[in-house]
Amino acid sequence: MHRFLAVIPLAVSLAVALPAEAHTGVGPTGGFASGFAHPLFGLDHLLAMIAVGVWASLLGGRALWLVPAAFVAVMAVGGGAGMLGVPLPMVELMIGGSVVVLGLLVALGAKPATVVAMAVVGLFALFHGHAHGTEMHEGVNGLTYGLGFVLATALLHAAGIGLGTALGRLPDIAVRAGGGAVAAAGLALMIG
Template identity: 55%
Template sequence: MSRAALRTAAFALALLPTAAFAHTGLGETSGFVHGFSHPVSGLDHVLAMVMVGAFAARLGGRALWMLPATFMLVMAAGGALGVAGVALPFVEVGIALSVLVLGAAVALNMRAPLAAAMGLVGLFALFHGHAHGAEMPDNAGGLAYGVGFLLATALLHGAGLALGLGLSQAGGRRGTIVMRSAGGLAAVAGAGLLAGVL
């Protein structure tokens, strides 16, 4: 793998923690910060979002933007349901399964049709969005909170895309092995989340 690809992936990942404070004037600051911090503060959300980006990178073409866009749109709808107090069964199970399934898709280098991949990430996005919305603090502004969790999600998708594209540009068998290994580790973490040991 080339040093340029490694630097690109490391740079994208290094920006994630500091980005929470990049827009403190947007809307209600506490709502934005709470919204931004929710996706980046849990292993389940981080792994699922990064795997969406990595899966999109593996599929290539229109999937590069359609999978993250589908996830974000459906997640926003799920967030609205959570804020409204609409019950959604098995949210935690759905979130754990998202890590397991998306990690396995990357590990197995799954080549799904675009519509099927969009349906899969959309289903999981509903659970993630509902969790974000249901856990919104009472004193947080809804719009600022929503913008925060959407921006954090977009950055995590971007990190997955950078990782996947960087490793594929590095070419060769080593890049594929590293990417598939990352997917495998995420799938194992998803199994641990599902079993309640993580």
């Protein structure tokens, strides 16, 4: 029963996700609600956030909370940079690449030191945050928008942790296959 409950947030999120439309200039871009919706309605953001949670759960120990916390913290910095108009090259490429790499890390059962895992997710978080932040229009309250995308991201990480915990009870091949599916989806999103 616990495994089933852990999959519900993922299933609902995937059912409402739209392909790669959570980026610059797409959709409503102001306030808490649109900030909250941003990570939920772009399949690349959705897959990456859940993969971070799954990977953190597979790493276990302190990584369970430090890896997602590193992502959220660096994403907020990237969001601020995007809101301020600080340029960052290859944002879309790095977001798509994050889905591929995070999926592969799960598929390969990679278990680096927690600080290395934090650095990996932090690198990708900078680009995810920048994509969120660049959607801000002049006159929009960046704080409420930012709080929305930070909260949604944290909830997706929590869903990933729940999913990873449930998957951890399955044969290792199931976990690896799930990671491989995320990586393949990331490649498909990058190709278009």
